[in-house]
Amino acid sequence: MLANYLIGLREGLEAGLIVGILIAYLGKIGRRDLFGRLWFGIGIAVAVSLGVGALLTWGPYAMTFQAQEMLGGTLSLVAVALVTWMIFWMGTHGAGLSKELRGQVDAAVDRSWFAIVLLGALAVGREGIETALFVWANVSGGNDPVLGTVGALLGIVTAIVISWGISRGLVRINLSRFFTWTGLFLILVAAGVLVYGIGDLQEASVIPGWGTHAFSLVEAVPPGSWYGTVLAGIFNFTPEPTWAQVIGWVLYVAITTTLYLGMLHRRRRPVTAVAPASAAPTTAAVAAN
Template sequence: MLATYLIGLREGLEAGLIVGILVAYLSKLGRRDLLGRLWAGIGIAVAISLGVGALLTWGPYAMTFQAQEILGGVLSLAAVGMVTWMIFWMATHGAGLSKELRSQVDAAIDRSWVAIIVLGALSVGREGIETALFVWANVSGGSDPVLGTLGAVLGILTAVGISWGISRGLVRFNLSVFFTWTGLFLILVAAGVLAYGIGDLQEASVIPGWGEPAFSLVEAVPPGSWYGTLLGGIFNFTPEPTWAQVIGWLGYVAVTVSLYLGVLHRRASAGRGASATSVSSPAAAGASAH
């Protein structure tokens, strides 16, 4: 439940920030007449996201066991890919998000009335579909479906409340720090989903099983224990992983965390460089004046 709550919270905050920027910019331009079209696009995005969630939940039941395992494995890998892309996109584009969205609004206004609807649908739909796919992948890995879904819903509702508070100036906190740490957490969650997807593909004989499990932690983490359930629900932990799952998990974490920390380091260096430039500019201006 914690994992799906944080997924819903993070994705909901991203969507909330995007909606807030779009609404504020249209209001600033004096084009509040376009807000109805923007909200229509957002409504379409929400409906599509709910439809994707329903399809993922009930669609596979009519399939054979092997087909279900193949579908589960492929969708788990797709969920990992989408969430990984989202984490890096936010880390690299977060600072310029407002400027980028404003330019998209300007272009949409110049094109046609339909463009605002499409902009609203695409801006929010990406987060919605990512949420539906990743929550499904996490829940299908062994989490309680009711608690998993409830966690995501509570996370989204929390994000809505925080986004409203930010737009009214009632809530203030460091969004950069929040997205940085949740990004690291979601990398570990995604690694568990990746391992689960690999296990599904092995059960469907798409990937070789490679014999016995790599190791067993059943005695240290019994499957029925509360901490075993907690680890399974959050990180898709399995006490007897295969070698393919171990290699996939370690490889993904090692590569993704290294790249992510590199992106954060470059972003911090760029921020320090911009601060140094802004501080030195007045001095330089004063020197040239003399």
């Protein structure tokens, strides 16, 4: 539930910030008449996201077991890829997000009325579909689907309240620090979903090695214990992983965390000003004096 709450909170906050920027800019340029079209596009995005969630929840039951496992494993890998992309995209585009969205609004206003609808649908729909897919993949790992869904909804509601508070100046939050730490946490959550997806593909005989455990932590972390339940619910922890799952988890966490921390380091590294060549003689003269 905690993992899904955080997913809903992060994705909801991203969507809320995007909507807030779009509405504020339309108001600033005196195009309040386009608010209805923007909200219509946002409504389409919400409906599509709910539809994707419903299709993922009830669609696979008409399939064979092997087909279900193949679909579940493939969609889990897709969910991991989307969330990984989202983490890096927000880290690299977060600072210039407002400017980028204002440029998209200007281009949409110059085109047609439908362009504003499409802008609202695409801006929010990406976050909604990512949320639906990743929550489904996380819940499919054996977590309680009701608690998982409730956790995601609570996260989205919290994000809406925070976004409204930010727009009114009632809430102040260090968004850079928030997205940085939640990004690191979601890397571990995504690694767990990756392990689950690999397990599904192994059960479907797409990847070999199912049934051969790399090690067993059942005695240290019993599945029925409270801490075993918490680890399984948040990180999709399994006490008896296969070698493919262990290798996949280690490689994903090592590579993704290294690249993510490197990106943060480059973003925060101060830019050293280089003196122009023409100033060099003056500096030397001053030193000589």
